[in-house]
Every structure is written in C-alpha cells, then in structure tokens.
Amino acid sequence: MQKKRHEKKLVTRQKILDAAYELFARQGYDETSYTDIAKLAGLGYGTIYIHFDSKESLLFEHYLELIYKQADILRSIKQEGRNALEQGLYLMNEVWTANLSYPTRKLTVFFSYRWVSSKKDYDRAVKALNTVLDVIGGYFVTAQKEGLISAAVDIPTCLSLIRTAYLHALQDARFGEKERNEAKLKLNQQIDYLLQLKTS
C-alpha cells in the first residue's frame, strides 16, 4: 500500500518534469508558467507546487539529467589515436562546447540556483558534476602512470581545482563570442599550469 503510493508519486513527478522540459524547449524557460505545465501534464496547479516549489528547481532537475547524459557521452568517446592526456584534454573541450551550446539563460538559472538551493540539491549537483569530472580524471590518472603528467601533480586536488576554474570560466563567458574566447583561453592556461604541461 505504502509502496504503491510512493510509485504513484514518482509517476506524477515524472509527468510534471516531462511537461516542463517540453515547454522549456518549445516556448522558452521564462515564457513557461506553472499554469502551462499543469495544463500540459493534466494536473492541478497545486500538485505541481507540492512536487516543485520553484521553477528553478524544475530546471535544476532538467540540467542534472543533462549532466549525467553528458557523462555517458564522454564515456562513449573513443580515444582514436589520442594518448590518455590528449583524450582527457579533448573531453574537457567537449564538455565546454556542450555547455556553451546550452542556452545561456538556462545555464545561468541553474548555476544561480546552486547558491540558494537546499543542501540536498546542492549535494546532488556536486555529485553530478563530479561524475563528469571522474570520466576526465580517469584519463589524467592513466596519463600520469604513463609518464605524460609529472609525478609531482596531485591529480585529485588538480581535478577539484579544474572544476572550480571551469565554473568560473563559464560565468565569465556569458556575454558574447569575445568573452567566451577569453574565458576559454584563461581556463586552458590554468589547466596547463595545474597539470604542469609545458606550453609556451
């Protein structure tokens, strides 16, 4: 009995999310209201509110799913003649490109929400981001074993620093082509420095 109710709750939750994602994609995040979502999901306004107390939290769920999908995509990318270090850096680029192809407005809402979210949501976001990072980090660990990265580099600490630098770069990159290029350049510089790669 208890289990059934829980299952039903999950079905409703998914129904809401599906409706929200469809509307965000079709008419835009800002243009979508709770009323629109309720209508498409065939549910009451109040039901939606019980499941998600803000539109930001709906977008948050959407973005989390995307991050996990991204991790799957990264895992499936073959090395194709790249060594472990090149592959790690290549995947770093892939993530950046994927992130910037996501609408800036939505990206902004997601990262902004991280500053006001509950601890539970914050931890979930950290976990998701780390999943992506682990895929890339795996290649860096291999690269170090193969002598492509100096033994003096502390990979876990560096990965954590790269994540931090990456999020900062995303924030700087929001305004246009020029800012994107500058942010990316600076990020690459930091990654090279952290991994102690000699570049001129």
Added chain:
Amino acid sequence: MTKNRQTKKQATREKILASAFALFNEKGYENTSYADIAKHAGLGYGTIYSHFESKDNLLVALSIFNLDIRLESLHDLAKTVTNPLERVFTLVDYLWKYDAQIPRPVVEAFYAQRWHLREDTYDHLVHKMNEFVCLVSDSLREAQTLGFVPKQVDVPLVVHILGSCYYRALQDSRFNDKARKKAKALLDKQSHYLMQLDTDE
C-alpha cells in the same frame, strides 16, 4: 552649496543601502520590493529609483559598499604583518571571517545574482574585486622574491585560481558549521598546494 547637496545625496544613498541590507536579510532578496525599501527608509519610491534603476544595481552597490569598507581594513591589516607569506594567509582569513559576518541570505542573493548581472555591472564588480586580488598578489610576489615561495609558481595565475577557490569555499560552506569548517580546510589545502608550500608545517 554643491558640496552640501553632494553630502546629502550620499547620506540618502547610504540610508537606502542600509534599509535594503536589513530587508534582504530579513525577507530575502526576491521577496523585497522597492516599495518595502522606500517604506523602511522613510523615503519616496521615486527617490530610490533615482539612485538605483534596478534591484540588481542596488544589490551590487550594496556589495561594493561593503567591499570598500573591507578594503580599507585590509590595507590597514596588511601593514601590520611584516612576513609577506603570513600576510597572504592573514588577508584570506580576515576575508573569510568577514564574509561569515554578513547575513547568509544577503551573501547568497549576491552570488546567485552575479550569474544574472548585465555585462557592465558584472565588469564593474570584477574590477572592484581585483583590488583584493592585487593586494594578495603583491604580498605573494614579495614572498617569492624573499624565497618563501618557489620561483616556478606563477603568481598571477595562482591568485586567479585562488579567487575561484574562495567563491567555491563560500558556496560549499552555506549549510552549517561543519560544512563551513570543511570548506575552509579545503581552501587552505588548495592554497598550500598552489603556492607549493610544504603542507606538514
């Protein structure tokens, strides 16, 4: 005469900022309206609007106002520490303690809003924050000249990365004392690593 008017204008501005600060803290940023601020400050809605054309601008002005106060005390503090490496850590610790004193809702609103700022406002803020960055950079460079920090440490880059780490530590520390301590420990660890200092001091 003009000076008098200028002083009065400045006083009004500070009054608005003080009211906004109190209300953001009490009701949260989203739930505070211009009308609330006007009422709290005992001023007209129009007066507030003539000082700050949007709530975002107000929040940023508030942060810059706080930053300016901090910057002054940081400069004073910097003078009291002769060892430049020790000075770097003293400055960071001071900032950290200061940020803890600012009510959490205001800090969170500020950093959440940073993601939404218009380019000119964002640049203005970055520019302002760079004054802190310079203060830390100068000390670290001095420490390097004296041989406290290895020559191969790229000071500007390291300070830039440390800046990002600082925001992240603030973000990680939002929830409770335990999270706060953990975030600060991580920040210290990262600082040592980036400056290539021996961690077992």
